[in-house]
Amino acid sequence: MMVVRRAKSDGGGTITFFLALGAGRQTCRLATTYQTQKQAFSYFQKHRTEFERIARTRLTSGELEDGIVVLSML
Template structure:
């Protein structure tokens, strides 16, 4: 089955950048929220795109373990 990710920017007040994306697993769509300390969303998006496969793997593992909070998988990445 094809797998895809749709990435949508979402800005949060404060020092964190948040990127919301939908992980598609067959016909199931799972909302994921990735928080980062990068200063700009462009930096956060660049990092996410570079390591997208790894974040998808982590999100799928958390979904399999039932680590879903209010319908969202929360992930965190650190920026420089």
């Protein structure tokens, strides 16, 4: 899995990660509410398995936005 961090102007950000699907990859984007990317990335790393499970479920059910699985932190 590869992870890319991006900051947003409102203090939140997005973490983009890729699910391995055999030889292919699926782009997933996680919107964060943390004030720093370090906090968001730390939370993501602790709960990565759960985010991957949710992303796979959404992919299977066809819940995509422009071909990307979109998730958000509560």
